[in-house]
Amino acid sequence: MKDVQSQRDTREIPLNKVGIKDLLYPIKVLDRKNKYQSTVATVSMYVDLPKEFRGTHMSRFIEVLEKHKNTMAIHNIEKILEDIREVFNASTSHIELRFPYFIRKKAPVTGIESYMNYTCGLIGTKGQKGFDLVVEVNVPIHNLCPCSREISRRGAHNQRGIARLQVRMRKLVWFEELVEVAEGAASAPLFSLLKREDEKYITERAYDNPKFVEDAARDIALALKADPRITWFRVEVENFESIHNHNAYACVEETNGL
Numbered sequence: 514m515k516d517v518q519s520q521r522d523t524r525e526i527p528l529n530k531v532g533i534k535d536l537l538y539p540i541k542v543l544d545r546k547n548k549y550q551s552t553v554a555t556v557s558m559y560v561d562l563p564k565e566f567r568g569t570h571m572s573r574f575i576e577v578l579e580k581h582k583n584t585m586a587i588h589n590i591e592k593i594l595e596d597i598r599e600v601f602n603a604s605t606s607h608i609e610l611r612f613p614y615f616i617r618k619k620a621p622v623t624g625i626e627s628y629m630n631y632t633c634g635l636i637g638t639k640g641q642k643g644f645d646l647v648v649e650v651n652v653p654i655h656n657l658c659p660c661s662r663e664i665s666r667r668g669a670h671n672q673r674g675i676a677r678l679q680v681r682m683r684k685l686v687w688f689e690e691l692v693e694v695a696e697g698a699a700s701a702p703l704f705s706l707l708k709r710e711d712e713k714y715i716t717e718r719a720y721d722n723p724k725f726v727e728d729a730a731r732d733i734a735l736a737l738k739a740d741p742r743i744t745w746f747r748v749e750v751e752n753f754e755s756i757h758n759h760n761a762y763a764c765v766e767e768t769n770g771l
Contacts, residue, residue: 530607532559533574540585540612542633545687549586554612560603573600585610587635587685590646594639605640611649614688620704620711621718627706633688636679645681650691652676654699655715656752659723671719672761673703674726674752676733681745698732700724726750730763743769 534557544550558574577600578585581593590608597606611634618629634649654674662669676695680686696702700719707715724732730750737746747766754760 528562530559531562531569532607533557533571536575536578538578538585539582540610541583542612542614542635543586543588543685543687545689546617550614552612552614554585554610557607557609558597559607560597560601561605562603569601576600587646587648590635590637591639591644594637594644598639605638608635608637610635614650616689616692618702618704620707621714622710623708625706625708625711627704629703629705631688631692647679647681648686648688648691649677649679650688650695652678652692652695653703654695654729654750655701655703655719656726656729657700657719657723659725659728661756662720662723669720669723670756671700672752672755674699674729674750676729677747677749677751678733678737679747680737680743682742683744684742686740686742694733694736698724698729698736726752726761726763730765734765734767738767738769740769745769 536556538554538556539551540554541549541551556578558577560569562569574597577593577596580596581589585593594606594608597603597608611632613630614633615628615630617626619626632651636647636649638645652675654676655671656674657669657671676699678691678695680691700722701715704711730748733748733750734746737743737748745768747764749762749764752761
């Protein structure tokens with residue numbers, strides 16, 4: 514059959530990324546407690562396309578996924594990217610995996626356990642300059658406004674937020690560790706299941722530990738800077754404001770120890 518994608522293109526414009534985006538695919542990821550955890554990832558895969566080619570063969574991305582269907586974990590990302598490069602005869606390959614990751618958490622007073630889910634990600638690139646991997650966690654958090662607490666006679670406004678941590682590392686950093694860093698920098702962590710005693714504890718803890726987004730971002734950055742395994746990080750904290758028609762946001766990015 515005629516190979517339309519391989520037809521010559523005369524527009525003289527190379528493309529940085531071509532491929533597939535937002536494919537749902539079952540994977541296994543490393544789990545600090547249980548060794549592996551099964552989940553479903555949203556997968557995007559790309560290669561660069563030289564100027565002389567009209568298109569690429571999308572089905573080949575799925576073929577690479579099928580080849581690695583039982584080994585889709587952090588330690589195998591580089592091999593997957595190398596296989597993509599070889600299959601497409603490409604200079605650079607990219608993969609993005611984002612997925613729900615579940616951690617069992619105990620309520621702070623009653624100790625009742627429940628699952629808490631976090632959106633995690635693996636973002637990899639393999640090219641002539643080598644292999645690059647960014648690990649991402651998105652951690653829902655609870656922050657109480659220091660300004661509101663200071664100026665109000667009764668209470669202070671609370672907001673749920675999200676802390677997004679992206680890191681490059683020289684040695685393995687577990688998703689759980691990054692979650693702990695983010696939650697430790699917030700006014701209080703979130704839980705799926707809380708009884709009244711737990712709600713009282715969380716409410717009072719947040720009141721005694723008010724945080725701006727700037728505070729949380731800086732405290733997360735301090736913890737990541739102190740970790741010798743981490744070579745680079747980007748931290749974003751966003752509060753979904755409860756009394757404003759906008760969100761509050763802070764971001765910090767730094768190369769660590771180099």
